[in-house]
Amino acid sequence: MLFLSFLGSVGGIAALGAATLLACRRFGLWRVGLVALPLAVGAGMLTPILAVAPLAGLLAGWQLERQRSYGKILAAAALPGVVQGGLLLVATQEPRDEVVAQVAGQLEAMGLKLEEGYSVSQIVELGLRLQPATEFLFILFIAVLMYRLGQLGGRWLKSELPPAIPFRFWRPWELLIWVLIAGLALVLGTQGISAELGLNLMVVTGVLYAIQGLALVRFCCWRLGISRWMEGFLYVALAFTAGLSTLVLAGLGLLDTWFDWRRLDTPSQEAAAEQDRQQNV
Numbered sequence: 409m410l411f412l413s414f415l416g417s418v419g420g421i422a423a424l425g426a427a428t429l430l431a432c433r434r435f436g437l438w439r440v441g442l443v444a445l446p447l448a449v450g451a452g453m454l455t456p457i458l459a460v461a462p463l464a465g466l467l468a469g470w471q472l473e474r475q476r477s478y479g480k481i482l483a484a485a486a487l488p489g490v491v492q493g494g495l496l497l498v499a500t501q502e503p504r505d506e507v508v509a510q511v512a513g514q515l516e517a518m519g520l521k522l523e524e525g526y527s528v529s530q531i532v533e534l535g536l537r538l539q540p541a542t543e544f545l546f547i548l549f550i551a552v553l554m555y556r557l558g559q560l561g562g563r564w565l566k567s568e569l570p571p572a573i574p575f576r577f578w579r580p581w582e583l584l585i586w587v588l589i590a591g592l593a594l595v596l597g598t599q600g601i602s603a604e605l606g607l608n609l610m611v612v613t614g615v616l617y618a619i620q621g622l623a624l625v626r627f628c629c630w631r632l633g634i635s636r637w638m639e640g641f642l643y644v645a646l647a648f649t650a651g652l653s654t655l656v657l658a659g660l661g662l663l664d665t666w667f668d669w670r671r672l673d674t675p676s677q678e679a680a681a682e683q684d685r686q687q688n689v
Contacts, residue, residue: 421461425554428465433567463488478572489547493540508533541608576627579620588613618654620661627670
């Protein structure tokens with residue numbers, strides 16, 4: 409029940425963002441902004457995450473109006489996540505021993521037990537330290553879902569959005585490697601808030617490289633003509649081994665950035681045909 413409620417709230421936030429994006433497409437950025445900005449302020453006073461939807465829709469509409477690429481549209485829509493993550497990074501620097509003890513006590517009272525060598529308090533503290541990265545990745549996910557819902561709604565309203573990149577051809581910008589290097593340098597060479605910033609940067613880049621690795625797996629399945637049910641079984645196996653598979657996928661994504669196994673820098677005939685088809689939709 410809680411999971412369904414969570415999915416419903418995420419879907420509602422993404423749908424509000426998609427409605428804002430389509431309104432920008434139909435009525436113009438400035439007209440919609442006069443309504444969406446006060447709406448974001450009012451929603452943020454109730455629940456901060458609700459302010460993300462109209463802001464993400466406006467930022468995506470701004471990039472769409474400038475005829476930017478799909479990647480830049482999503483990057484702009486995720487900017488509220490950068491701000492939210494930065495605020496959380498500062499807020500979590502306050503003494504959190506009492507918060508950790510309280511949350512850990514509640515989890516232990518619910519029967520949560522861990523293997524020897526780990527404590528509930530350590531896990532809770534790590535969760536608080538990684539909250540900025542989690543918040544950013546959550547808002548980035550909302551931005552992706554928002555655009556997909558915008559595409560569906562645009563077809564119905566006869567105001568279609570430009571096609572998104574097929575997942576099997578997706579990869580982050582090559583400059584992301586420098587974010588990973590900067591995060592590693594901050595973790596190894598600094599302390600306090602700088603080290604925690606580096607840790608969160610490493611988590612965000614690691615997740616993005618893992619998604620790139622998953623896109624590589626999807627590309628290989630498509631290229632080899634593997635059936636959908638076999639491909640689905642592979643994803644289920646990856647989900648059941650999430651800890652190990654995430655590391656493997658992140659490594660594959662990082663290597664794909666260097667070796668370009670999908671030949672995205674020099675598109676193959678299949679990739680070129682797919683991109684042409686998407687442009688003509």
